[in-house]
Amino acid sequence: MSKLDNQMDKINQQLKAKGYKLTHQRAMTLRVLLENEQDHLSAEDVYMLVKKTYPEIGLATVYRTLELLTELHIVEKMNFGDGVARFDLRDDSQEHMHHHLICAKCGVLKEIQEDWLLELEQRVQREFGFTVTDHRLDFTGLFQSCSAGECKRGKDTKAS
Amino acid sequence: MSKLDNQMDKINQQLKAKGYKLTHQRAMTLRVLLENEQDHLSAEDVYMLVKKTYPEIGLATVYRTLELLTELHIVEKMNFGDGVARFDLRDDSQEHMHHHLICAKCGVLKEIQEDWLLELEQRVQREFGFTVTDHRLDFTGLFQSCSAGECKRGKDTKAS
């Protein structure tokens, strides 16, 4: 059984446990997410990719599926201020959202896998009596290569 | 001269320096922002507040003004995932955006004024060759009072 099948199976369990079915459409949507784990796809992106192998799917279904998966904490819905929500498979081993480095020039986006915030979360708890359940940390700035003017993309801010 | 006048004057200088006029509408919009420094108002919020003392103002003007102020780094445009942009006067002494604590239950929002990220920014520079120009740190979770069920607001997520 491939890694992909394995992951799919695991998610299937989660869906079933909550009384949801893994329909063909949902499976296709998940597959796209699994095959693009590194990207931060918008709903439209996902829609286009699913359509390639399953042209009958409707945009609304993609939206609904992404919302469902977000509720189940299988994907992470995020927002980089460009007016579209982006979705990302949530790694089980990763309790929180990844941190991001976003190039201010070309929009290239890099994930930091480690969790750098445990200490600050304890501090928030101590100083504000606030129990953190999730967090978000994005840095905007310039990569060395981008400040050297080697940015590939002009301004289309496609997350990848 | 009141503190408000003082701030207004300072911003006027900034506008002039860039060749923009401080029109009545812009002044009114700024006043609302200055009088609500603690809040994170949406464009619509600002519009409603300005209308109270200047009913002739148009929504588009408010949007335009907020965008202008954002470009000049006088206000900070932010986004908490509820589908509306929120605006916040930017403190000169504060180089970056404030950190936020967001109650997952009622949406109450608290600012942390200190900058807790200098160390992590150095780390980003070291490990990724990424020069940070701005950052964003939000924690989602529960305040003690909210987990005790004393949340005031149900789910309207009005930032304040």
Next chain:
DNA sequence: ATTAAGATGATAATGATTATAAATTGAGAA
């Protein structure tokens, strides 16, 4: 006062997302 650039206000247009309603699917009962 005249003119031209900058601003504004009303409103139409856009784009992402959500709601609606009719049609389809699938699991279990008969």
Next chain:
DNA sequence: TTCTCAATTTATAATCATTATCATCTTAAT
């Protein structure tokens, strides 16, 4: 297998925030 019901899907209309358009209005300099 056939029936039935609830979940799901699809196409599309509706919504909501934001942006663009354009005619009108201000204002500062001539």
